[in-house]
Amino acid sequence: MSASPSPYLAEESEFNLSEDVVTKITEMAAVFPQRNSALIPALHLIQDQFGWVPPPAIKQLAQLLKTTPNKIYGVLTFYTMFNLKPVGKYHIQVCRNVSCSLLGAKHIIEHLSKKLKIQPGETTKDNKFTLSLVECLGACGTAPVMMINDTYYENLDAKKVDGILKSLQ
Numbered sequence: 124m125s126a127s128p129s130p131y132l133a134e135e136s137e138f139n140l141s142e143d144v145v146t147k148i149t150e151m152a153a154v155f156p157q158r159n160s161a162l163i164p165a166l167h168l169i170q171d172q173f174g175w176v177p178p179p180a181i182k183q184l185a186q187l188l189k190t191t192p193n194k195i196y197g198v199l200t201f202y203t204m205f206n207l208k209p210v211g212k213y214h215i216q217v218c219r220n221v222s223c224s225l226l227g228a229k230h231i232i233e234h235l236s237k238k239l240k241i242q243p244g245e246t247t248k249d250n251k252f253t254l255s256l257v258e259c260l261g262a263c264g265t266a267p268v269m270m271i272n273d274t275y276y277e278n279l280d281a282k283k284v285d286g287i288l289k290s291l292q
């Protein structure tokens with residue numbers, strides 16, 4: 124009688140890198156003198172596949188780049204652009220750094236929390252929106268600023284936020 128696979132292994136298999144992603148990472152790694160120079164673009168590819176960077180994918184990536192999961196985590200946790208847990212369909216990242224704070228980021232964050240009924244770090248029950256707070260998004264001249272997925276929204280106020288949320292409903 125064969126043993127059934129453990130739930131942990133079954134769960135891991137859900138996060139196998141696609142053949143396409145493996146091929147792209149392998150090709151990128153071959154271009155650099157040091158394979159792990161392909162780490163950042165490889166993490167983007169993984170996040171594009173899953174919407175976040177799951178631990179089993181990090182193990183596979185470590186093998187492809189001939190490095191260790193711990194070294195990958197060191198890079199992964201430095202950048203706020205990588206998601207360490209699943210996020211909603213729309214990932215709202217609000218800048219809380221100096222320029223944005225001076226121009227009302229706190230108010231924007233409170234308004235989003237109230238509208239979406241979630242706190243920063245949480246996802247709505249329907250998995251539609253995740254609210255995160257991040258450091259400078261590099262658009263200080265048009266503060267306050269937030270990103271939703273790959274799109275910037277600048278010069279925010281409550282009314283503008285309402286319009287943006289409405290357009291995504």
Ligand code: FES
Nearest residue numbers: 218223260262263
């Ligand atoms: S401080 Fe918010 S974008 Fe720079």
